[in-house]
Amino acid sequence: MSYDAPTLAKLDYLSFVGKRYPFIYVAVPKAACSTIKRMLYALENMAIPTRILGLPDVHSRAASGMASLTNYPGADCATLLQDPRYTRFAVVRNPYSRVASAWNNKINQKTPGYLQLQQYISGWAGLPATTPPPFKSFIQWLVHTQSPQLCDFHWRPMAQLLMPNLVGYHFIVRTEELASSLQPVLSALNIKPPAADLLHTHTTNESLPIDWQALYDEETASWVQQFYAEDFTRYAYATDCWKSSATIAEDANQQLAGLRSKLAKSNDIALAIIRRKNEKIFLLKQHIQQLTAGN
Numbered sequence: 001m002s003y004d005a006p007t008l009a010k011l012d013y014l015s016f017v018g019k020r021y022p023f024i025y026v027a028v029p030k031a032a033c034s035t036i037k038r039m040l041y042a043l044e045n046m047a048i049p050t051r052i053l054g055l056p057d058v059h060s061r062a063a064s065g066m067a068s069l070t071n072y073p074g075a076d077c078a079t080l081l082q083d084p085r086y087t088r089f090a091v092v093r094n095p096y097s098r099v100a101s102a103w104n105n106k107i108n109q110k111t112p113g114y115l116q117l118q119q120y121i122s123g124w125a126g127l128p129a130t131t132p133p134p135f136k137s138f139i140q141w142l143v144h145t146q147s148p149q150l151c152d153f154h155w156r157p158m159a160q161l162l163m164p165n166l167v168g169y170h171f172i173v174r175t176e177e178l179a180s181s182l183q184p185v186l187s188a189l190n191i192k193p194p195a196a197d198l199l200h201t202h203t204t205n206e207s208l209p210i211d212w213q214a215l216y217d218e219e220t221a222s223w224v225q226q227f228y229a230e231d232f233t234r235y236a237y238a239t240d241c242w243k244s245s246a247t248i249a250e251d252a253n254q255q256l257a258g259l260r261s262k263l264a265k266s267n268d269i270a271l272a273i274i275r276r277k278n279e280k281i282f283l284l285k286q287h288i289q290q291l292t293a294g295n
Contacts, residue, residue, distance in 0.1 A: 014027045014028075015070070024069070024080065024167075025088075026088075027090075030093065030098045031091045031098060032093070035199060035203045043198075046065055046066055081168070088169050088170050092162075092173070093175040095232060100135060100212035106152075108132045113282075115282045121133050121137070121138060125140070135215040136215075139223050143224075157230060179196040182195040213242055
């Protein structure tokens, strides 16, 4: 069976095929993928590869030895997807939370590889290039200018990434109950350590924590519902789950408001530091590329 170029690109970047353990994992960026990849590298006895500055990068597997489905000839790739010996799984996340995390990590924090895109979106929103767009402006840009089928993997709908018509999954794991929904996957692979223990060892947070529900209003939520309509339906996420629970007592709400205020102040300081660091990394990478090109 042959696949078109867009499908091959997704399979190449997103699929992970185990050798020591017979699994096929298809990753969704911003859905615990860093944690899952770290865990799989450890289970396969593989070192996490490094990137240009010599830092570990779980997303770069060029020299790691971890195969993707495209490392197999077309017929074998199709066979693997039907082979009952392989446990096929993916991890999904609340679309509201996922896109908020993508904005925070890639745009709001000025991740070096996304700095030029951040500046472009800021210009689109009528803001100075140095000012990252607020979440609502980012969602406006996403909904009004981007295609769900072709946009960046970090905010592309999960159903587009996971290709459910091509890959028959045995397990769909949910980040909201990661340990309990991952356990059946490990059990199917005869992996003995409990999921909770493995996750505790390999969990990583690439972004500052955010109160994602506070980013939403009715209009912003409606745009996200529109863009991620299939994700809400296919993976059974309620379209009103962006709203805070109405059952919390008033005194608990007051305590929560105080904690949110403290978190916001701490995040503002940390965010400024992260942005400055990422801007310097971006300039350093440009300088390295210029030196390399000169040689």
